[in-house]
Amino acid sequence: MTSPPKKGRFPGVTRRCGCADPDTRKKYGPACPKLAANPRHGTWHWRAELGAGIDPQTGEWKERRRPSGTAETATKARDDRQKAIEECREADVAHAEKVARGPDPEVLTVREALAHAMQAKKVQGKAHGTLVLYQGHLDSHILPDLGDLPITALDAPTLRACYAAIPSKNEIRRAAKKQTVSTTTVHAVHRTVRALLSELVRDGVIPYNPGKGLGVETPRRKRPKTWDAKTAGAFLDYVDQCDDELRALWYLALDAGSRRCEYCGFRWSYIDLETGHFEIPQEPGATLVVVKSKPEPSRPKTEGSARAGVVSEATREALKRHRRVQVAQQLTAGEVWSNPEGYVFTRADGSPWHPEAVSRRYRTLVRRAKLPYIPLKNLRHSSATIGLDAGVEDMEDVSRRLGHSSTTITRMFYVGHTPGRAAAQSEARSAAIPRHAPPHHPPHHTAGDDGGTVSAIK
Structure with missing residues (x-):
């Protein structure tokens, strides 16, 4: 039995080959028997994991730099790796000096x-x-x-x-x-x-901002279509009935009024399932957004988006049940399972749900439930209008719960968009007007044969 190949003598340096099993055509990888038997078999690969900075090859800023390459010997791979690291460091120093000098407006395009x-x-x-x-x-x-x-x-x-x-x-x-x-x-x-x-x-590059005061046409803000409490309840009844695997997500969306990026990036460490208290922190990776069709961890949308709140008992129970299902999935997946971030809403292998996949699932559920369609983001608006209609929240409460930077933004969306509350207020105004006799409504008249009018009540 051949012993496994030795690891590289230097950090970040490994030996690889392209050999594959003749039957399955799958590459052996580090388990190739020739790597252990023949020290000249394969190629030496090197790789360096560096933080954010300027890429010396392209001159562009990268959030993470990963220079890599191949060499004939381990020593040459080590030297090439060290050279790449030094080039990145020199690029960082040059960039810092350039920033310190500041741009020259006379030559800048x-x-x-x-x-x-x-x-x-x-x-x-x-x-x-x-x-x-x-x-x-x-x-x-x-x-x-x-x-x-x-x-x-x-x-x-x-x-x-x-x-x-x-x-x-x-x-x-x-x-x-x-x-x-x-x-x-x-x-x-x-x-x-x-x-x-x-x-x-x-930064002193230009004396004034030519973009201010241009009078660019501001698009008219459309009134968001929302569900009333009855329709929202019908939707939750349907996901309960079909036992949808994202059932707890829909509860959380309607209860907390979260954005898609917030519940897709929601983690178990953000919530206490016994009390219902949750917090979305202002830190990188607290949300999951879509960038060029790929999910990317990100910060909350605004400073106000980092907020705390409490979910209802029904939402807590849905999350507890979801937690039990997730634990069972983890046991079934075994070594395939990967969820180091502790995401709440994951696939069978532990990977987080793609936000676009969540939107597609939502559209399918609404169609099957035969409910009036509203965009997924409007569940957030529906949560706000339901709270206002029920009379349990005012504008301050809704603004705080949704993470708006001010109540001005809240009023732009929701004043006049709560039909239930508006109807109750209308009846209250009418009842506040003193009347000494019941309202008198004159009889309805229709046109007679002679062109005149006749009373519908004689």
Whole structure:
């Protein structure tokens, strides 16, 4: 029996080969018998795990750097690995010196200046998903037209003309079978540019922000469609009846009014199942967002999104049952199980549910339950309106529970969108008016044969 191959003599250095089992065609990996028998068999691989910084090969910022390569000998692999680490360190020093010197507005283009502003947003700890959204706006709508323009030449008329040209390219987008843009997109691009230009003003690159006061059309906010308490109850009854594996998630969404990224990234350490107290911390990885179709751990959307609350007894019972099912799945999966983060809502192998998969499951359940469809995010709005209609919450309570930064945002969404409460208030106003006799309603009249009117009551 051959002994297993020895590990590399140096950290981060291993020996690998491409041999495969002739029957199954699966690669042996480290278990290849030739690796132990022949010291010259295979290739030496090296890899280094480094933190965030500038990639010396591309000059771009990366959240995690993983240089790697191959070599003929272990010593050469060790030297190449050490060289790559030193290059990354030198790139970090050069980048730090560049940041300390500050950008030169006389030679910076719009592309370079906005890249500097994006770097400032990263240092501030802006959520990764937000940074990807910012970069997407720049790459799609700003840099193709204005990227090579000197930053000192960027003014309000130039920005306004750029914004006006964005919707005019919709015909080209349709021909290429790409998604068209609307006023909402233009306004979002404007917010991105204005925020980045503010960073350049703060750093002294430009004297003022040309994005302020442009008068860009603000899209009209649509009233969110919501479920009333009866419909929400019918939905929970249906998921109970079909014993849906995400049953506890739907309870949590309607009870706490959480966002999709919050309950997809929800962890057992965030909640006490006995008391129902939960907390969403303001830390990286507390939520799970979708970035370029892939789930990515991220911070809560805003500072106010990091909040504490209490869920109902029904939600606690649903979560306890879900916990028992998850433990059974872990025992069945054995070594395949992987959930080191302690996510609440996981697949059979311990991996977290993809947020888009949760949305698809929700649409399927609503269709099968034959309920009026509302987007998944509107379960959050429904939770708020149900609380207001029931009279158990006011605007302050809802704002605090949903994690809004102020009650102004809450009022923008929910004033006038609670029909049950509005009906009760209308009846109360009517009852408050003193009447000495019951309301008199005149008889209904219809047209007679002679063109006149006749009373419907004689």
